[in-house]
Amino acid sequence: MVEQLDAVFHAMADPTRRAMVRSLAGGARTVSELAAPHPISLAAASKHVKVLERAGLVRRTVHGRRHVCRLDARPLATAERHLRFYEQFADRAPRRPRRLRHPTRGDPVCTVPHSVTVVRTIAASAERLYAAWTEPAQMRCWFATVVDADVRVGGRYRIELHEDDGSVNGFTGEYLELEPPVRLAFTLTHHSQTPEDGISDEKVVVTLREIDPARTEVTVVNSWVGPEFEPSYYDDLRGGWEEWVARLEKLF
Structure with a gap:
């Protein structure tokens, strides 16, 4: 059972084989x-099919020179049962800061x-640490996937966070304070934020106190003016910043 489960995960780890399934x-x-939708040879496609066969996901029948493949989804059901155990941990996964929306968006608040x-x-x-917060080359190592920053008071920045699921979270803002090496402050606006969100004056203040x-x-303080949120929203936002600062710590 364990060997087949390993074979299923190995088979489904390749994008070409996932497309075939x-x-x-x-x-x-x-x-x-x-093979037709992919830029691969017939021989390479046959190798992919053999991997799927070893995982029990494909049944092949041969009619002369014609090889016909059919899906056997039972091993996928076994893998799904295995993954279901980990669903209980999904809500505990660290989150990067995201813009939170009021649950009754559009109503007067x-x-x-x-x-x-x-x-x-x-x-x-x-x-x-101040350099890690203000030098774009270092910021790309922990803060964001894409960093375009004019690091001066009044200068603007743009960052993008490319998530594992393919989504992109983008933020823009302006540097308000730069006091090396003890303090910096900047505004923060999520790329999908609209006036309907009712959020204004959002900023981040970072203080560095050398022990x-x-x-x-x-110390990172993210502040804003806006409507009330459910308590879990604040926990999510705090968890996102904690995960972000943990990434910074790993640089050192």
């Missing part, structure tokens, strides 16, 4: 038909100040 879900296909704070001590000097030459306390 999806094609077979629509009915029987020859090896030539499975009262806006009030909000903030979340994250504090962590990192084994690095304040100078090194000794090898340790610095990092």
